[in-house]
Amino acid sequence: MLRPLPLDVTTTWVLVGLVHLGVAAAVWNVLTGRHDRYSTLLWCAGTALAGVMMVVYATRGVLPHLPVIIVANVFGYTGFALRWAALRREREQPLPWWTLAGLVVVACTAVPLLDAVDSRWRVLGNLTLNMLASLALCLEARSLARARSSRSAAMLGWAYGVVAVVLIARLAALSSGLSSSPGPLATAFDTELLLLAWMLTALWANLGYVGFAIEMAERRARLRGAQLAAATEQREQAEQQAQALRALSEERQELLRVISHEVRQPLHNAQAVLQGAADALRGAAGVPGLERARSVLGEITRSLDNTLAVSTRLVEERAPPLRDTDLEMLVELVLGDLPAEGRARVRVWRDSAARTAALDVGLMRLALRNLLNNALAYATPGTPVALRIVDGEEPLAIVFEVADEGPGIAPALLPRLFERGVRGRHDVHGQGLGLFIVRRALQMQGGTAEVRSKASGSVFTLTVPQGQEEAP
Template sequence: MSEYLVMPLVPLDTQTALYLLGVVYLLMSGLVWMILRPHHEAAAISLWCGGGGVVGITYFIFTLGGLLPAYWTTQVPVSLGLLGMGLRLCALYRESGREGGWRVVMVAVAIAMLLVLTLGAAMPSWRRVLNGTLMIAAAVWIAVMAVRLGRFPHGRGSEHIAVSYAFFAGSYSLRIGVSVLAAASGTYVPPNLAPTLDLFLVLAGGLVAGIFGNVGYVGMALERARIRRDAQAADLAREQAQRSAAEARAAVLAERLAERDEFVRVLAHEVRQPLNNASAALQSAGAALQVGEMSDAGEVQARLHRAQKVISHIVGSIDNTLAATTVLASEQPLAPRDADVNVLLEMALGDLDPQQRVRVLRDASSSHARTAAMDIGLMRLALRNLLSNALAYSPRGSPVVLQVSDSDEPLGLVFEVRDQGPGIAPEMRDRLFQRGARGDHGLPSHGLGLYVVQQIMLRHGGRASWAPHEPQGSVFRLWLPLVD
C-alpha cells in the first residue's frame, strides 16, 4: 500500500522545482515591498516580506541536497521555513492590532525549530512526520489568523491568504499521511526529495501560498490603506466642519456684539434728548405749581402729559432695544406657556397713551381661542409696537382696529392691526421687517420696531406680514401657531 502511494514518479526535476519556488518567494516578497511601501505600515510589510524571503532561502537550501550533509539540507531549512511562516504570522497579528501576539508566535516558533533540529535528527523514520506536522500547524495558524482578519474591513485579501495557506496545509497533510504509512510499515523510507506525487503536491501548495498569499496580502494592505485614508478624510472633513462651525459661530457672535453695540448707541441717542425734554417739562410744571399759578392748571397738565408721553416713548424704545439685544439674540429656545389671550390684549392696550388708547377698536368675535402657548411679555411688546405705529401714522382721530381670529390652514391664532394711514411705499415692502428699515414719514425712528416684531414671531414659530388696507392704510398680521 505504501509503495503504491510513494513510488509513482512525476516527470519534473525536484531541484529545479525547489529552485523556482525560491525565486518565486523572493521575487514576490520584493514586489510586495515595492507596491506597499508608500501606502502601508513599514513594520508589518517588513515582517511579511521578510518571512517570504526566509521561506525563499529555505527552498534554495533544499536544492543543495547531496552537496551538503543531510542535516543541513533537511532539518535546517525546515526550521528556517518555520521561522519565515512565524514572521508572516507576526505581520498578520500586527494587521489585526494585536501587536503583542508576536511574542506568543516567536515562542512557538522557537520551540518548533528546537524540535526539528533535535528530535528530527534523532528519529530519521519519523523526521518527515514531525517536520510536516509542524509546517501544517504553522500554515493552519496563518489561515485561521487570516480568517479572523476577514471579519474586519480588510476586503477579500485576507480570504485569499486563508485559502492559499489552507491548500498548502492540505497538500502537506497528504504527504504526512504517506510518510506515516511508510514509517509505520518499516518496509520503505523514501529519500527526502524523491520526485513523488505527494511531494509535488506539497510544492504546488507552496507555489499557491507564495503567489496567492502575497496577492491576498497586497489586497488586504491596500484595502486597509484605503480605509485609513477614508477615515483620515472623514476626520479632516469633520475637523473642517467643526472649524467652519466655530468660525460661523464666531462670526455670528461678532455680528451680535456689533448689533448690541449699535443698539446701545441707538438707545443712548434716542433716549438722551427725550429725557432732557421730559425733564424740562417736569421742571416747568413744578415751577408753575410752586408759585401757585392755579389759573394755569391746564398748562401744567399739558406739560405733565407731554412729559408722560415722552417717558412712555422712552420706555418703548428701551423695551425694543433690550428685547433685540437679549431675548431675541439668545440661543436658548423659547419656553412658551399657556396665556390668556384677553389678558394679553389688555396688557398691550394698557401700554398705550390713554388719550390714544380710545382710538383702538377691539374685535375678538372671530376667535374661539381663549388661551395660547406664548411668551406673553414678548407678544405684548409685538402688539404694542404695531398699535403704536398704527396710531402714530394714522390721521388724528381715525380708528385703529385690533382683531383676533382663528386660522385653520395652518392652524393658529391671528392678530390683525388695521389703520387708515398712508400705507407702505413699494420700495419699502420687501425690507419692511429688516433691522434699520425706515420709511420717509417724517417721524423719529431707528427701524427697530417692526424688526423686533418679526423676530418675536419667528421665535414663537410664527410670522409677521403686511397687506394693504382698502381703501387706505395698512394691515399688519401676526400668526401664532396653536399647539394641539
C-alpha cells in the same frame, strides 16, 4: 499516472525559493509608505526567509544532510513565526517576541531529536510542524478576514489552507508506507504537489496580503474624507453661527445707540431747563428744590452712561486704537462731567512733563469720571479729592492717581473691589458697576487699575502704557 516534472528536484526548490524572495521584495516595494511599516516588514521578512529555507533545502544533496535540514528549518519556522506575527499585528493583537522565539526554538530542536530516534520520525515530525504552522496561518488569516471584513485576507487564508491540506496528504502517504519505495505517487507528492503548494503561498498569499493592505488604505482614505467633510461642515456651521452672532451684536449695538440717544437727549434737555430755571429764580424759595432735581437728573445720567458703557463698548473683544490725546482737554472733559459741588472739591496736580498721551479718550474719560465720583461719594464730606497725573518709567506709561481723605477700604473687600456688583457701602447709591468699568476700560487700553488703602484714605492708580500705537 502523474508525469514527472521536466526539472530536477534541486532546481525546482531553488526556483520556488527565488520566487519567494522576488515576491517579498515586490510586496515591500509596493506597500512601503502605503501600509503599516512594521507589519509589512514582518510579512516580507517571513516570506523572504521561506525562500531562503527552500534554497538551503535544495543543497541537502551537496552539503551534509542533517545540518542543512536543521539550518533550513531555522529559516523556515522563523519565516512562519514572522508572518503569523504580521497577521496578529493587523488584528491589533501583537504577540510578544519571546513567544515567537520560543516556538521557533522548540520546532528547530525537535528535528535533531527526532532524527536521533529515526530519520523517518524526523521527516514525519518536520511535515507535521510545517502542516501545523500553515494551518495556524490559515486560521489567523481567516480571523483577520472576519475582523476586518476583508475578502483579500480570506484569500490569503485559503492559500495557506491548501498548503496545509497538501502537507496532510503527504503526511498520510508517508505514514501509510506509500513512500517506502520511490514510486510515481511518492514522486508526485515530493515534487509536483509540494511545488504547486509553495508556489501558491508565494503568489496567492502575497497577492492576498497586498490586496488586504490596499483595502485598509482605501478605508483609511474614506474615513479621512468623511472626517474632512464633517470638519468642513462643522466649520461652515461655526462660520454661519459667527455671522449670525455678529449680525445680532450689530443689531443690539444699534438698538442701544437708539436707546442712548432717545433717553439721554431728554435728560440733557431737562437738565438745561432746570439750569435755566435755577438761574432765573436764583434767590427765590424754590431754588433748593431745583438744585435737588438737577442732582437727581445728573445721577440718573451717570448711571445710564455706565450701564450703556457695559452693554456696548466694554463688551467688545477688539481693543480700540490709542490716539494722541491732549491731557488738559481730557481733564476738562472729566471735570465737566462732575456736579458743580463735586467739581469744587477736586484738586488737579500735574507732575508729568507730557502734554499728550496715547489713549482712548472715551474710555479714559469714563474711568476717571467713575473714580472721581466714587472718591467724592465715599470720602469724608467736604474733604478734597486729588487727581494727579505723573509719568511712569518702567515701563514707559502715563499714570493717573485719584486720592481721597476717607475711612479707607476694608481689607476683606480689596481683592474683589474691581469685580462687577461689588460695592463699598450700601448707603451710597449705585449698582456696583463703577470700578468694574474702570478696570475693563484700562484693560482695553493695555493698562492696569490698582488700589491701595489705609485708615486716612484710598489711592486708585490707573496706568496706561505708552510707546505703542494701540493696545495689544
